[in-house]
Amino acid sequence: MPKIYVIMLLKVKYQSSKKYIRLQPGFTYLEFISEVKNKFGLPDVTELHIFDETDTAVEEDIFLELIEANPDICLTVCDSAAGDDLGIPVTGSRLSTGAKNKPTTEVSESEAAKEMVENALRIKPGGEDVLEEYKSEKSLQHRTRRQLVNILASHMTEMHGRIPSRKQKKKYALGIITLFPSLKDPFSPKGYEHFYDGEKGTGYLAWRLKTMSRSRDRRPEKVATSPQAQGPNRRRSTVTVPQQLDGDACREAVSFLLHCNDETVIFEKMKMTFQHRQNLVHDPQRTTDVLKTFPRFLDIKGLLNQDFQLLFGAETASKLLEKWEIAFKPKIIDEARHLTRSAEVHQLLKAAEKLATNDETNWDSDMASLLLLLHLLPPTAGRKRTKISPCDAVDKMVHFHKSNCSIDEHLRKREGKQPYILAVGRTQNNIHQFYIVVDKHLIPCQATSSLGAFDELFKSHYVFNLSYDESLVQLYTFVQTAIYSIDATTTSGSPRVCELRAKFFN
Numbered sequence: 001m002p003k004i005y006v007i008m009l010l011k012v013k014y015q016s017s018k019k020y021i022r023l024q025p026g027f028t029y030l031e032f033i034s035e036v037k038n039k040f041g042l043p044d045v046t047e048l049h050i051f052d053e054t055d056t057a058v059e060e061d062i063f064l065e066l067i068e069a070n071p072d073i074c075l076t077v078c079d080s081a082a083g084d085d086l087g088i089p090v091t092g093s094r095l096s097t098g099a100k101n102k103p104t105t106e107v108s109e110s111e112a113a114k115e116m117v118e119n120a121l122r123i124k125p126g127g128e129d130v131l132e133e134y135k136s137e138k139s140l141q142h143r144t145r146r147q148l149v150n151i152l153a154s155h156m157t158e159m160h161g162r163i164p165s166r167k168q169k170k171k172y173a174l175g176i177i178t179l180f181p182s183l184k185d186p187f188s189p190k191g192y193e194h195f196y197d198g199e200k201g202t203g204y205l206a207w208r209l210k211t212m213s214r215s216r217d218r219r220p221e222k223v224a225t226s227p228q229a230q231g232p233n234r235r236r237s238t239v240t241v242p243q244q245l246d247g248d249a250c251r252e253a254v255s256f257l258l259h260c261n262d263e264t265v266i267f268e269k270m271k272m273t274f275q276h277r278q279n280l281v282h283d284p285q286r287t288t289d290v291l292k293t294f295p296r297f298l299d300i301k302g303l304l305n306q307d308f309q310l311l312f313g314a315e316t317a318s319k320l321l322e323k324w325e326i327a328f329k330p331k332i333i334d335e336a337r338h339l340t341r342s343a344e345v346h347q348l349l350k351a352a353e354k355l356a357t358n359d360e361t362n363w364d365s366d367m368a369s370l371l372l373l374l375h376l377l378p379p380t381a382g383r384k385r386t387k388i389s390p391c392d393a394v395d396k397m398v399h400f401h402k403s404n405c406s407i408d409e410h411l412r413k414r415e416g417k418q419p420y421i422l423a424v425g426r427t428q429n430n431i432h433q434f435y436i437v438v439d440k441h442l443i444p445c446q447a448t449s450s451l452g453a454f455d456e457l458f459k460s461h462y463v464f465n466l467s468y469d470e471s472l473v474q475l476y477t478f479v480q481t482a483i484y485s486i487d488a489t490t491t492s493g494s495p496r497v498c499e500l501r502a503k504f505f506n
Helices: 029-040 060-069 103-123 127-137 142-160 166-179 204-213 247-259 263-272 274-281 287-293 303-312 319-336 343-352 365-376 390-396 407-413 450-463 470-483 495-505
Strands: 008-014 017-023 049-051 074-078 398-402 420-427 430-438 441-444
Touching: 008 029, 017 029, 029 060, 060 204, 103 127, 103 142, 103 166, 127 142, 142 166, 142 204, 166 204, 247 263, 263 274, 263 303, 274 287, 274 303, 303 450, 319 343, 319 365, 319 450, 319 470, 319 495, 343 365, 365 390, 365 450, 365 470, 390 398, 390 470, 398 407, 398 450, 407 420, 420 450, 430 450, 450 470, 470 495
Parallel strands: 008 074, 398 420
Antiparallel strands: 008 017, 049 074, 420 430, 430 441
16 A cells, blocks of 8 residues: 655545544555544544545545545545435535436437447457347346446546546446446436446446555455345335224233134234334334234234235235246346356256256255345345355245254254244255244244245335345345335345346346
């Protein structure tokens, strides 16, 4: 890492306060961070993020080069990568002018960006291959998409220097989806955020540029996890809910449910106490008490489905089971054929295509297809900077348990509170009972198929206000936005999720 051997006074903004940071000759990035914390009175454990005057994230590897080239720059520091709510100023690059809102201007900008990207591909080695593949396939494989990003990032730095502006990166991203319409994400605001998101400083182009600018001292790539404010943790107004009980009447109903043996009455009383249950799961002090207060989830099948339907309505609740076989499963299998053929992927493809029906170690076709989706949307490095493989993440979604073994012993050994499927049977392709395990509690599935069990697994996050498991965020975000259409336009998906949605919907 280079050093600057002059005394510098660097202007820094944190929230609404601006101060000058005095930096001694030979200072390092870490010393700058330490001085900022000291100047603004921040705890040592605070994780800070730096943005330049265009609101682009400034990484450690380009920090010194940036301020050496722009000693009068004003850097914005915040303790969240989100930025907007923590004092990052709205600069001119974020403002929309009247001209930009005119359709003719938008068209001309898109066409100019398209022409720029196409010209770059025609003059750079490998670019013609990208154009030819899209022309014949109307899409790009993962390998070719990476080649596209590498070519354009290289062209961008040749034309605009090592640190292209936010506006320049947005133009390249716009040019990509204009030249290759099937790469446009139909669920994100502009359609190109998976290539470059100016608000977060993320996307394939941003990450490639950071990789190119790294020094020999490489750091792990920082990957933005999908925020869940618009997912299972969001407090929602109900779609269709019957008259609700409160006060003494509600307490009497809760007590009555403990001893009632009439399933029809149980379902009715659970409907009438739905709002009380929602208050419970969204209360941080009481959320873990829901299965103690309403233990009928543990012995009556279908109550989980009923609560989800009260939240979202019957149409949303049925989307996975209705759309899977025609709209998603064939596309997942087709896309998985382009994956690197590991032994696990090869086995899952055979099971998904029903070519290995006699192999007792294989899952059925639907579960195999869901696990192929996990390979297409693999785990990313989480908060602890650890990354696991899709094969290791499988057990966080579904666990096979032989019917002659103790379930209690399995639950005692299992760690973590995130829900997963416990499939009990003689072999993996012969399951006689599915359960959703929530914090070591067994909720029997109403479904008798693996697809129905996954449907209930997904719904359990919303019914009990449970975050997605860190290893399965990409998979669940795709299922949430692309299949159930829940918060589809407001949930921030990773570039991998956006890319797969673009392939499936274009």
